[in-house]
Amino acid sequence: MHTPDWMARGQPHIWLPYAQMKTATPPLPVVRSHGSRLELADGRSLIDGVASWWTACHGYNHPHIAQAVRAQLDAMPHVMFGGLTHEPALNLARRLAGMLGPGLDRVFYTDSGSVAVEVAMKMALQFWLNQGERGRSRFLAFRGGYHGDTFGTMAVCDPDEGMHSLYRGMLAEHDIVDLPRTEGELAALEAHLEIHGARLAGILVEPLVQGAGGMLLHDPEVLRRLRRLADRHGLLLIFDEIFTGFGRTGTLFAFEQAGIRPDIVTLSKALTGGTLPLAATVASSRVFEAFWSDDPSHALMHGPTFMGNALACAAANASLDLFESEPRLAQAQAISTALAAGLEPCRELPWVRDVRVLGAIGVVELDGITDREALKRRLVDAGVWVRPFGNVVYLTPALTIAEDELASLMRAVVDVLRQRRP
Numbered sequence: 422m423h424t425p426d427w428m429a430r431g432q433p434h435i436w437l438p439y440a441q442m443k444t445a446t447p448p449l450p451v452v453r454s455h456g457s458r459l460e461l462a463d464g465r466s467l468i469d470g471v472a473s474w475w476t477a478c479h480g481y482n483h484p485h486i487a488q489a490v491r492a493q494l495d496a497m498p499h500v501m502f503g504g505l506t507h508e509p510a511l512n513l514a515r516r517l518a519g520m521l522g523p524g525l526d527r528v529f530y531t532d533s534g535s536v537a538v539e540v541a542m543k544m545a546l547q548f549w550l551n552q553g554e555r556g557r558s559r560f561l562a563f564r565g566g567y568h569g570d571t572f573g574t575m576a577v578c579d580p581d582e583g584m585h586s587l588y589r590g591m592l593a594e595h596d597i598v599d600l601p602r603t604e605g606e607l608a609a610l611e612a613h614l615e616i617h618g619a620r621l622a623g624i625l626v627e628p629l630v631q632g633a634g635g636m637l638l639h640d641p642e643v644l645r646r647l648r649r650l651a652d653r654h655g656l657l658l659i660f661d662e663i664f665t666g667f668g669r670t671g672t673l674f675a676f677e678q679a680g681i682r683p684d685i686v687t688l689s690k691a692l693t694g695g696t697l698p699l700a701a702t703v704a705s706s707r708v709f710e711a712f713w714s715d716d717p718s719h720a721l722m723h724g725p726t727f728m729g730n731a732l733a734c735a736a737a738n739a740s741l742d743l744f745e746s747e748p749r750l751a752q753a754q755a756i757s758t759a760l761a762a763g764l765e766p767c768r769e770l771p772w773v774r775d776v777r778v779l780g781a782i783g784v785v786e787l788d789g790i791t792d793r794e795a796l797k798r799r800l801v802d803a804g805v806w807v808r809p810f811g812n813v814v815y816l817t818p819a820l821t822i823a824e825d826e827l828a829s830l831m832r833a834v835v836d837v838l839r840q841r842r843p
Protein backbone atom coordinates (compact mmCIF):
# COMPACT_ATOMS: atom_id res chain seq x y z
CA MET A 422 0.00 0.00 0.00
CA HIS A 423 1.25 3.46 -0.86
CA THR A 424 1.86 5.53 2.29
CA PRO A 425 1.60 9.25 1.66
CA ASP A 426 4.23 11.51 3.19
CA TRP A 427 1.75 13.19 5.58
CA MET A 428 0.88 9.77 6.99
CA ALA A 429 4.45 8.59 7.40
CA ARG A 430 5.26 11.79 9.31
CA GLY A 431 2.04 12.09 11.33
CA GLN A 432 1.42 8.47 12.23
CA PRO A 433 4.07 8.35 15.03
CA HIS A 434 2.11 11.09 16.80
CA ILE A 435 -1.43 9.79 16.60
CA TRP A 436 -3.32 7.60 19.09
CA LEU A 437 -6.08 5.64 17.38
CA PRO A 438 -9.48 4.53 18.73
CA TYR A 439 -10.03 1.00 20.04
CA ALA A 440 -6.56 -0.07 18.88
CA GLN A 441 -3.53 -1.76 20.36
CA MET A 442 -1.11 0.72 18.85
CA LYS A 443 1.80 -1.72 18.81
CA THR A 444 0.14 -4.40 16.72
CA ALA A 445 -2.79 -2.71 14.97
CA THR A 446 -2.78 -2.59 11.18
CA PRO A 447 -2.22 1.04 10.16
CA PRO A 448 -5.41 2.86 9.17
CA LEU A 449 -6.22 3.40 5.51
CA PRO A 450 -5.40 6.91 4.26
CA VAL A 451 -8.56 8.42 2.76
CA VAL A 452 -8.17 11.46 0.55
CA ARG A 453 -11.68 11.99 -0.75
CA SER A 454 -15.24 10.85 -0.17
CA HIS A 455 -18.31 11.07 -2.39
CA GLY A 456 -21.66 9.30 -2.37
CA SER A 457 -20.96 5.84 -0.94
CA ARG A 458 -17.31 5.87 -1.96
CA LEU A 459 -14.05 6.37 -0.09
CA GLU A 460 -11.00 7.15 -2.22
CA LEU A 461 -7.69 6.03 -0.82
CA ALA A 462 -4.33 7.76 -1.25
CA ASP A 463 -3.17 5.00 -3.62
CA GLY A 464 -6.11 5.63 -5.94
CA ARG A 465 -8.30 2.71 -4.87
CA SER A 466 -11.99 3.38 -4.38
CA LEU A 467 -13.91 1.44 -1.70
CA ILE A 468 -17.67 1.08 -1.36
CA ASP A 469 -18.44 2.12 2.19
CA GLY A 470 -20.60 -0.35 4.12
CA VAL A 471 -20.43 1.46 7.45
CA ALA A 472 -21.35 5.07 6.55
CA SER A 473 -18.65 6.25 8.95
CA TRP A 474 -20.05 4.69 12.10
CA TRP A 475 -23.66 5.13 10.86
CA THR A 476 -23.50 8.88 10.41
CA ALA A 477 -23.41 9.54 6.64
CA CYS A 478 -27.05 8.75 5.96
CA HIS A 479 -27.20 10.87 2.78
CA GLY A 480 -23.87 9.59 1.51
CA TYR A 481 -20.75 11.73 1.57
CA ASN A 482 -20.50 15.32 0.33
CA HIS A 483 -24.20 15.96 -0.24
CA PRO A 484 -24.22 19.35 -1.98
CA HIS A 485 -27.21 20.66 0.01
CA ILE A 486 -25.41 20.18 3.34
CA ALA A 487 -22.13 21.47 1.94
CA GLN A 488 -23.83 24.63 0.71
CA ALA A 489 -25.59 25.23 4.06
CA VAL A 490 -22.35 24.81 6.02
CA ARG A 491 -20.44 27.11 3.67
CA ALA A 492 -23.10 29.84 4.05
CA GLN A 493 -23.06 29.44 7.84
CA LEU A 494 -19.25 29.58 7.89
CA ASP A 495 -19.37 32.98 6.22
CA ALA A 496 -22.13 34.30 8.49
CA MET A 497 -21.05 32.93 11.91
CA PRO A 498 -19.27 29.63 12.59
CA HIS A 499 -19.79 29.55 16.33
CA VAL A 500 -20.83 31.65 19.30
CA MET A 501 -21.09 30.52 22.89
CA PHE A 502 -24.56 29.26 23.83
CA GLY A 503 -24.44 30.64 27.39
CA GLY A 504 -26.34 33.94 27.19
CA LEU A 505 -26.35 34.02 23.36
CA THR A 506 -28.47 32.19 20.84
CA HIS A 507 -28.92 31.94 17.08
CA GLU A 508 -31.33 30.96 14.36
CA PRO A 509 -29.81 27.60 13.25
CA ALA A 510 -29.95 26.22 16.82
CA LEU A 511 -33.49 27.37 17.53
CA ASN A 512 -34.82 26.33 14.13
CA LEU A 513 -33.28 22.92 14.63
CA ALA A 514 -34.77 22.56 18.13
CA ARG A 515 -38.23 23.47 16.81
CA ARG A 516 -37.89 21.06 13.90
CA LEU A 517 -36.64 18.16 16.06
CA ALA A 518 -39.55 18.70 18.46
CA GLY A 519 -41.92 18.61 15.46
CA MET A 520 -40.40 15.39 14.13
CA LEU A 521 -40.36 13.63 17.51
CA GLY A 522 -44.03 14.50 18.06
CA PRO A 523 -46.04 15.77 21.01
CA GLY A 524 -44.36 15.83 24.40
CA LEU A 525 -40.74 15.46 23.33
CA ASP A 526 -40.08 19.13 22.95
CA ARG A 527 -37.09 20.44 24.93
CA VAL A 528 -33.76 20.10 23.18
CA PHE A 529 -30.40 20.24 24.97
CA TYR A 530 -27.39 20.25 22.62
CA THR A 531 -24.05 18.57 23.17
CA ASP A 532 -21.33 17.47 20.79
CA SER A 533 -21.13 13.69 21.08
CA GLY A 534 -23.41 10.74 21.66
CA SER A 535 -21.77 9.76 24.94
CA VAL A 536 -22.28 13.23 26.37
CA ALA A 537 -25.89 13.30 25.16
CA VAL A 538 -26.48 10.12 27.19
CA GLU A 539 -24.66 11.61 30.19
CA VAL A 540 -26.99 14.61 29.97
CA ALA A 541 -30.03 12.32 29.77
CA MET A 542 -28.79 10.57 32.93
CA LYS A 543 -28.21 13.89 34.70
CA MET A 544 -31.69 15.04 33.69
CA ALA A 545 -33.23 11.87 35.09
CA LEU A 546 -31.30 12.02 38.36
CA GLN A 547 -32.09 15.67 38.91
CA PHE A 548 -35.73 15.16 37.88
CA TRP A 549 -36.08 13.27 41.17
CA LEU A 550 -33.79 15.50 43.25
CA ASN A 551 -35.73 18.62 42.22
CA GLN A 552 -38.87 16.94 43.55
CA GLY A 553 -37.21 16.13 46.86
CA GLU A 554 -36.62 12.38 46.20
CA ARG A 555 -33.05 11.57 47.11
CA GLY A 556 -32.93 7.78 46.90
CA ARG A 557 -33.16 7.34 43.12
CA SER A 558 -29.54 7.21 42.03
CA ARG A 559 -29.37 4.12 39.81
CA PHE A 560 -30.43 3.24 36.28
CA LEU A 561 -31.83 0.07 34.84
CA ALA A 562 -29.90 -0.79 31.66
CA PHE A 563 -29.43 -3.97 29.64
CA ARG A 564 -26.95 -6.69 28.81
CA GLY A 565 -25.82 -6.21 25.22
CA GLY A 566 -26.21 -2.44 25.54
CA TYR A 567 -23.74 0.24 24.52
CA HIS A 568 -24.18 3.93 25.38
CA GLY A 569 -20.71 5.43 25.06
CA ASP A 570 -17.16 5.56 26.38
CA THR A 571 -17.30 8.28 29.06
CA PHE A 572 -17.33 7.34 32.74
CA GLY A 573 -21.06 7.83 33.20
CA THR A 574 -21.98 5.88 30.08
CA MET A 575 -19.44 3.07 30.56
CA ALA A 576 -21.36 2.22 33.71
CA VAL A 577 -24.58 1.56 31.77
CA CYS A 578 -22.99 -0.52 28.98
CA ASP A 579 -22.94 -4.31 29.07
CA PRO A 580 -20.38 -4.98 31.81
CA ASP A 581 -18.68 -7.77 29.83
CA GLU A 582 -19.29 -7.02 26.15
CA GLY A 583 -19.25 -3.23 26.41
CA MET A 584 -15.43 -2.94 26.02
CA HIS A 585 -15.09 -1.48 29.51
CA SER A 586 -14.73 -4.52 31.78
CA LEU A 587 -11.23 -3.28 32.72
CA TYR A 588 -12.84 -0.47 34.70
CA ARG A 589 -14.99 -2.75 36.81
CA GLY A 590 -15.07 -1.50 40.36
CA MET A 591 -14.27 2.05 39.31
CA LEU A 592 -17.63 2.89 37.78
CA ALA A 593 -20.96 3.85 39.28
CA GLU A 594 -23.12 0.82 39.93
CA HIS A 595 -26.35 0.34 38.04
CA ASP A 596 -28.76 -2.54 37.52
CA ILE A 597 -27.76 -4.26 34.27
CA VAL A 598 -30.31 -6.97 33.44
CA ASP A 599 -31.63 -9.00 30.50
CA LEU A 600 -33.98 -7.28 28.08
CA PRO A 601 -37.45 -8.74 28.70
CA ARG A 602 -37.65 -10.61 25.38
CA THR A 603 -39.37 -13.69 26.82
CA GLU A 604 -42.15 -14.12 29.38
CA GLY A 605 -39.56 -15.53 31.79
CA GLU A 606 -37.27 -12.51 31.40
CA LEU A 607 -40.27 -10.23 31.84
CA ALA A 608 -41.24 -11.97 35.07
CA ALA A 609 -37.64 -11.69 36.32
CA LEU A 610 -37.59 -7.99 35.52
CA GLU A 611 -40.96 -7.43 37.21
CA ALA A 612 -39.63 -9.14 40.33
CA HIS A 613 -36.45 -7.06 40.19
CA LEU A 614 -38.45 -3.83 39.97
CA GLU A 615 -40.75 -4.82 42.83
CA ILE A 616 -37.67 -5.00 45.06
CA HIS A 617 -35.39 -2.35 43.56
CA GLY A 618 -37.72 -0.01 41.61
CA ALA A 619 -37.71 2.69 44.30
CA ARG A 620 -33.94 3.24 44.04
CA LEU A 621 -34.04 3.73 40.25
CA ALA A 622 -34.18 7.03 38.38
CA GLY A 623 -34.94 5.57 34.99
CA ILE A 624 -34.66 2.84 32.37
CA LEU A 625 -32.14 3.31 29.55
CA VAL A 626 -32.33 1.31 26.35
CA GLU A 627 -31.36 1.37 22.68
CA PRO A 628 -34.71 0.79 20.97
CA LEU A 629 -35.03 -2.17 18.55
CA VAL A 630 -31.31 -2.77 18.08
CA GLN A 631 -28.41 -2.84 20.50
CA GLY A 632 -25.72 -1.62 18.14
CA ALA A 633 -22.11 -1.61 19.31
CA GLY A 634 -22.94 -4.31 21.88
CA GLY A 635 -23.41 -6.87 19.11
CA MET A 636 -26.09 -5.70 16.63
CA LEU A 637 -28.74 -7.55 18.64
CA LEU A 638 -32.35 -7.01 17.59
CA HIS A 639 -35.48 -7.07 19.71
CA ASP A 640 -39.15 -6.85 19.05
CA PRO A 641 -41.14 -3.62 19.53
CA GLU A 642 -43.12 -5.51 22.20
CA VAL A 643 -40.02 -5.34 24.44
CA LEU A 644 -40.25 -1.55 24.34
CA ARG A 645 -43.96 -1.62 25.16
CA ARG A 646 -43.16 -3.83 28.16
CA LEU A 647 -40.53 -1.35 29.32
CA ARG A 648 -42.98 1.52 28.94
CA ARG A 649 -45.58 -0.33 31.05
CA LEU A 650 -43.00 -1.17 33.72
CA ALA A 651 -41.65 2.39 33.76
CA ASP A 652 -45.19 3.70 34.24
CA ARG A 653 -46.00 1.18 36.96
CA HIS A 654 -42.91 2.20 38.95
CA GLY A 655 -42.97 5.90 38.01
CA LEU A 656 -39.58 5.63 36.24
CA LEU A 657 -38.37 7.76 33.37
CA LEU A 658 -37.91 5.84 30.13
CA ILE A 659 -34.86 6.96 28.13
CA PHE A 660 -34.41 5.81 24.54
CA ASP A 661 -30.88 6.08 23.18
CA GLU A 662 -31.57 6.62 19.46
CA ILE A 663 -28.01 7.68 18.68
CA PHE A 664 -27.64 4.72 16.30
CA THR A 665 -31.28 4.15 15.38
CA GLY A 666 -32.43 7.76 14.84
CA PHE A 667 -33.03 9.22 11.38
CA GLY A 668 -34.29 6.30 9.38
CA ARG A 669 -31.78 3.56 10.15
CA THR A 670 -34.42 1.06 11.33
CA GLY A 671 -36.89 1.95 8.58
CA THR A 672 -38.86 4.59 10.50
CA LEU A 673 -37.56 8.05 11.31
CA PHE A 674 -37.18 7.00 14.96
CA ALA A 675 -37.18 3.40 16.18
CA PHE A 676 -39.71 4.10 18.95
CA GLU A 677 -42.38 4.79 16.33
CA GLN A 678 -42.50 1.06 15.58
CA ALA A 679 -43.55 0.32 19.16
CA GLY A 680 -46.32 2.94 19.21
CA ILE A 681 -45.08 4.32 22.53
CA ARG A 682 -43.05 7.36 23.53
CA PRO A 683 -40.03 7.74 25.79
CA ASP A 684 -39.60 10.52 28.37
CA ILE A 685 -36.15 11.41 27.07
CA VAL A 686 -34.48 10.59 23.75
CA THR A 687 -30.85 10.99 22.71
CA LEU A 688 -29.80 11.71 19.12
CA SER A 689 -26.47 12.15 17.32
CA LYS A 690 -24.67 10.19 14.51
CA ALA A 691 -26.93 10.92 11.48
CA LEU A 692 -28.20 14.21 12.98
CA THR A 693 -25.86 16.28 10.79
CA GLY A 694 -25.84 13.76 7.97
CA GLY A 695 -22.40 12.67 9.14
CA THR A 696 -20.70 16.00 8.59
CA LEU A 697 -20.13 17.72 11.94
CA PRO A 698 -20.25 16.59 15.57
CA LEU A 699 -23.57 17.36 17.22
CA ALA A 700 -25.87 15.56 19.64
CA ALA A 701 -29.18 16.35 21.28
CA THR A 702 -30.94 15.16 24.40
CA VAL A 703 -34.65 15.81 23.99
CA ALA A 704 -36.84 15.81 27.08
CA SER A 705 -40.58 15.59 27.54
CA SER A 706 -42.55 18.41 29.13
CA ARG A 707 -42.94 16.23 32.24
CA VAL A 708 -39.15 16.10 32.66
CA PHE A 709 -38.66 19.76 31.83
CA GLU A 710 -41.33 20.89 34.29
CA ALA A 711 -39.35 19.40 37.19
CA PHE A 712 -36.60 21.93 36.39
CA TRP A 713 -38.99 24.91 35.94
CA SER A 714 -38.70 26.68 39.27
CA ASP A 715 -37.79 29.88 41.11
CA ASP A 716 -35.00 27.95 42.79
CA PRO A 717 -31.66 28.43 40.92
CA SER A 718 -30.41 25.10 42.27
CA HIS A 719 -33.11 23.37 40.21
CA ALA A 720 -31.39 24.40 36.95
CA LEU A 721 -29.59 21.81 34.80
CA MET A 722 -25.91 22.55 35.41
CA HIS A 723 -24.42 21.49 32.11
CA GLY A 724 -23.05 23.51 29.18
CA PRO A 725 -20.39 22.23 26.80
CA THR A 726 -18.24 24.95 25.19
CA PHE A 727 -19.30 24.01 21.67
CA MET A 728 -22.95 23.44 22.60
CA GLY A 729 -25.30 24.42 19.77
CA ASN A 730 -22.40 25.02 17.35
CA ALA A 731 -23.86 27.06 14.50
CA LEU A 732 -22.06 25.15 11.72
CA ALA A 733 -23.26 21.82 13.10
CA CYS A 734 -26.81 23.12 13.53
CA ALA A 735 -26.80 24.45 9.95
CA ALA A 736 -25.65 21.02 8.76
CA ALA A 737 -28.38 19.33 10.80
CA ASN A 738 -31.06 21.65 9.44
CA ALA A 739 -29.87 20.86 5.92
CA SER A 740 -29.93 17.15 6.76
CA LEU A 741 -33.52 17.45 7.98
CA ASP A 742 -34.38 19.27 4.71
CA LEU A 743 -33.18 16.16 2.89
CA PHE A 744 -35.37 13.88 5.01
CA GLU A 745 -38.28 16.09 3.94
CA SER A 746 -37.39 16.43 0.27
CA GLU A 747 -35.86 13.05 -0.59
CA PRO A 748 -37.37 9.58 -0.03
CA ARG A 749 -35.02 8.39 2.74
CA LEU A 750 -37.48 6.04 4.45
CA ALA A 751 -38.43 4.39 1.17
CA GLN A 752 -34.70 4.02 0.46
CA ALA A 753 -34.20 2.39 3.88
CA GLN A 754 -37.02 -0.05 3.07
CA ALA A 755 -35.49 -0.88 -0.31
CA ILE A 756 -32.09 -1.45 1.32
CA SER A 757 -33.77 -3.68 3.88
CA THR A 758 -35.29 -5.89 1.19
CA ALA A 759 -31.99 -6.04 -0.70
CA LEU A 760 -29.99 -6.89 2.45
CA ALA A 761 -32.36 -9.70 3.37
CA ALA A 762 -31.96 -11.28 -0.07
CA GLY A 763 -28.29 -10.45 -0.62
CA LEU A 764 -26.98 -11.73 2.74
CA GLU A 765 -29.18 -14.82 2.77
CA PRO A 766 -26.51 -17.05 1.11
CA CYS A 767 -24.33 -16.52 4.22
CA ARG A 768 -26.82 -18.58 6.21
CA GLU A 769 -25.60 -21.77 4.53
CA LEU A 770 -22.00 -21.30 5.64
CA PRO A 771 -21.10 -23.62 8.51
CA TRP A 772 -19.38 -20.79 10.44
CA VAL A 773 -22.40 -18.46 10.24
CA ARG A 774 -24.65 -18.50 13.28
CA ASP A 775 -27.30 -16.00 12.19
CA VAL A 776 -28.23 -13.53 9.48
CA ARG A 777 -30.57 -10.73 10.52
CA VAL A 778 -31.85 -7.53 9.00
CA LEU A 779 -33.69 -4.54 10.41
CA GLY A 780 -34.23 -1.50 8.22
CA ALA A 781 -30.92 -0.54 6.65
CA ILE A 782 -28.93 -2.75 9.03
CA GLY A 783 -27.71 -6.13 7.80
CA VAL A 784 -25.88 -8.42 10.22
CA VAL A 785 -24.02 -11.68 9.71
CA GLU A 786 -23.18 -13.24 13.06
CA LEU A 787 -20.38 -15.82 12.97
CA ASP A 788 -19.51 -18.42 15.54
CA GLY A 789 -16.22 -16.61 15.95
CA ILE A 790 -13.70 -14.44 14.09
CA THR A 791 -10.15 -15.62 14.67
CA ASP A 792 -8.36 -12.82 12.85
CA ARG A 793 -10.45 -9.68 12.49
CA GLU A 794 -7.65 -7.68 10.87
CA ALA A 795 -7.14 -10.34 8.19
CA LEU A 796 -10.89 -10.40 7.51
CA LYS A 797 -10.95 -6.62 7.18
CA ARG A 798 -7.99 -6.76 4.78
CA ARG A 799 -9.70 -9.35 2.62
CA LEU A 800 -12.82 -7.16 2.50
CA VAL A 801 -10.70 -4.16 1.47
CA ASP A 802 -9.05 -6.30 -1.21
CA ALA A 803 -12.58 -7.08 -2.41
CA GLY A 804 -13.21 -3.33 -2.74
CA VAL A 805 -15.37 -2.62 0.31
CA TRP A 806 -15.00 -0.87 3.65
CA VAL A 807 -16.60 -3.02 6.34
CA ARG A 808 -15.50 -3.09 9.97
CA PRO A 809 -16.27 -6.40 11.71
CA PHE A 810 -16.40 -6.37 15.50
CA GLY A 811 -16.96 -9.09 18.08
CA ASN A 812 -18.47 -11.95 16.10
CA VAL A 813 -20.35 -9.84 13.61
CA VAL A 814 -19.88 -8.52 10.13
CA TYR A 815 -22.50 -5.86 9.52
CA LEU A 816 -23.61 -3.46 6.82
CA THR A 817 -25.11 -0.05 7.55
CA PRO A 818 -24.65 1.75 4.24
CA ALA A 819 -25.74 5.28 3.42
CA LEU A 820 -29.49 5.33 2.83
CA THR A 821 -28.69 6.77 -0.60
CA ILE A 822 -26.44 3.93 -1.72
CA ALA A 823 -26.96 3.02 -5.39
CA GLU A 824 -28.56 -0.35 -6.11
CA ASP A 825 -25.48 -1.65 -7.96
CA GLU A 826 -23.12 -0.48 -5.21
CA LEU A 827 -25.19 -2.22 -2.57
CA ALA A 828 -25.20 -5.37 -4.69
CA SER A 829 -21.38 -5.20 -5.04
CA LEU A 830 -21.03 -4.57 -1.30
CA MET A 831 -23.11 -7.62 -0.39
CA ARG A 832 -21.43 -9.79 -3.02
CA ALA A 833 -18.02 -8.89 -1.57
CA VAL A 834 -19.15 -9.80 1.95
CA VAL A 835 -20.69 -13.10 0.86
CA ASP A 836 -17.65 -14.04 -1.28
CA VAL A 837 -15.11 -13.19 1.43
CA LEU A 838 -17.05 -15.04 4.12
CA ARG A 839 -17.50 -18.01 1.83
CA GLN A 840 -13.76 -18.36 1.00
CA ARG A 841 -12.80 -19.70 4.44
CA ARG A 842 -13.66 -19.61 8.11
CA PRO A 843 -12.67 -16.08 9.20
Ligand SMILES: Cc1ncc(COP(=O)(O)O)c(C=O)c1O
Nearest residue numbers: 533534535568569632661663664
Ligand atom coordinates in the same frame (compact mmCIF):
# COMPACT_ATOMS: atom_id res chain seq x y z
C1 LIG B 1 -26.49 3.80 20.95
C2 LIG B 1 -25.25 4.62 21.14
N1 LIG B 1 -25.18 5.47 22.17
C3 LIG B 1 -24.11 6.24 22.38
C4 LIG B 1 -23.01 6.19 21.55
C5 LIG B 1 -21.81 7.04 21.82
O1 LIG B 1 -21.71 8.05 20.86
P1 LIG B 1 -20.32 8.81 20.64
O2 LIG B 1 -19.37 7.82 20.05
O3 LIG B 1 -20.67 9.92 19.69
O4 LIG B 1 -19.88 9.33 21.97
C6 LIG B 1 -23.04 5.31 20.46
C7 LIG B 1 -21.88 5.19 19.56
O5 LIG B 1 -21.71 4.25 18.84
C8 LIG B 1 -24.19 4.50 20.26
O6 LIG B 1 -24.27 3.64 19.23
